[in-house]
Amino acid sequence: MNKSSVMVAEKLDDSVWSDAEDADQVDQVSAANADGVSGDASASPTAGAQVSDAAEDAGKSGRSWRRWLPRPLTGILMLLVVVSVVLAAVFGWKLETRNDRQAAGMAALAAARDYAVALTSIDSSHIDSDIATVLTGATGEFKTMYSQSAEQLKPMLVQAKSVSKGHVVAASVQSASDNQAVIMLFVDLEITNVTNPTPRVDRNRVLMTMDRVDGHWLASKVELP
Known part of the structure; x- marks a missing residue:
């Protein structure tokens, strides 16, 4: 190599x-x-x-x-919920108020029907108790006025042996609140006395204002329109 x-x-x-x-x-x-x-x-x-x-x-x-940030859709939904709650509360309050007024009107109507019969049914044979019944169902100026008129008319009714009987033909609530109601009544009145022993029928339209006093509905005004 x-x-x-x-x-x-x-x-x-x-x-x-x-x-x-x-x-x-x-x-x-x-x-x-x-x-x-x-x-x-x-x-x-x-x-x-x-x-x-x-x-x-x-x-x-x-x-x-991001969860706490307001979003358009979330904001709209929340607004709708709030509006729905408010409307439900207002509607419930109005419904309760209307129901209360309807109940008050029905109670006043029943009391007015009974009182119209008492007011137009007078028998000279027991006139004092009839007058006392009318005064018990009255209040205010009407009670004072009826008391004065009854004292003046009582001697004449007793002398004539007058008897009157009232019948409510129809009645309706014209207006009503929690403590006052106006009732329209149609009352047929049968009257007899010494001069006219055969019953005479008078048809009357009565506008009666009822006030709630201590839980009782009493007549504060009676008109014959």
Whole structure:
């Protein structure tokens, strides 16, 4: 073997060894990097968890703020709910008021029918008790006026032996509130006396105002329109 061949062989051997050493160094670096990465990850699990928790908290905070932010649709729905509640309350109040007035009107109507019969039914044979019944169902100026008129008319009714009987033909509520009602009544009145023993029928239209006093409906005004 000549010198040139030996030199070429030596150079090839050096190149091969150099390449091998370079490959070993690359493998060592890669292994070190891998060990470093795995070591860092295993060495600080708390740091990773903190980062994850922080990200999760940030997401929740963002969602929380977005949840409280007014949205057009949410605002409209809330407005509709409020309006519905208010309307329901107003409607309930009006319905209760109307029911109360209707109940008051019906009670006043029943009392007015009974009182119209008492007012138009007078018998001279027991005139004092009849007058007392009429005064018991009256109030205010009408009671005062009837009391004065009855005292003046009583002697004449007794002398004529007058008897009158009233019958309510129809009645209706004209207006009503919690404590007052106006009732329209149609009353047929049969009258007999010494001069006219045969009953004479008088048909009357009576407008009666009823006031609630201490829980009782009493006549405060009687008109013949």
